Amino acid sequence: MYVCVCNAVTDSDIRKAVDEGVRNMKQLRRTTGCSNACGSCSEDAAEVLQQALAVKRESLVLIPVMQPA
Numbered sequence: 001m002y003v004c005v006c007n008a009v010t011d012s013d014i015r016k017a018v019d020e021g022v023r024n025m026k027q028l029r030r031t032t033g034c035s036n037a038c039g040s041c042s043e044d045a046a047e048v049l050q051q052a053l054a055v056k057r058e059s060l061v062l063i064p065v066m067q068p069a
């Protein structure tokens with residue numbers, strides 16, 4: 001679905017940007033152009049970004065650290 005009509009940025013584009021290292025709206029604007037024209041998409045873009053970041057955090061695998069004996 002299109003999140004930013006002005007720059008044809010979809011929710012998939014935002015999730016892909018997160019996979020490639022985007023972590024905030026400033027980075028999202030710079031890498032995708034999302035929300036850098038009329039700005040009416042900024043709330044929706046921020047919500048999709050936060051959801052994508054939450055999924056990314058949940059997918060991190062924690063590896064236990066071995067303590068020396």
Ligand code: FES
Pocket residue numbers: 003004005006007034035036037038039040041042
């Ligand atoms: S809809 Fe995203 S900048 Fe206009």
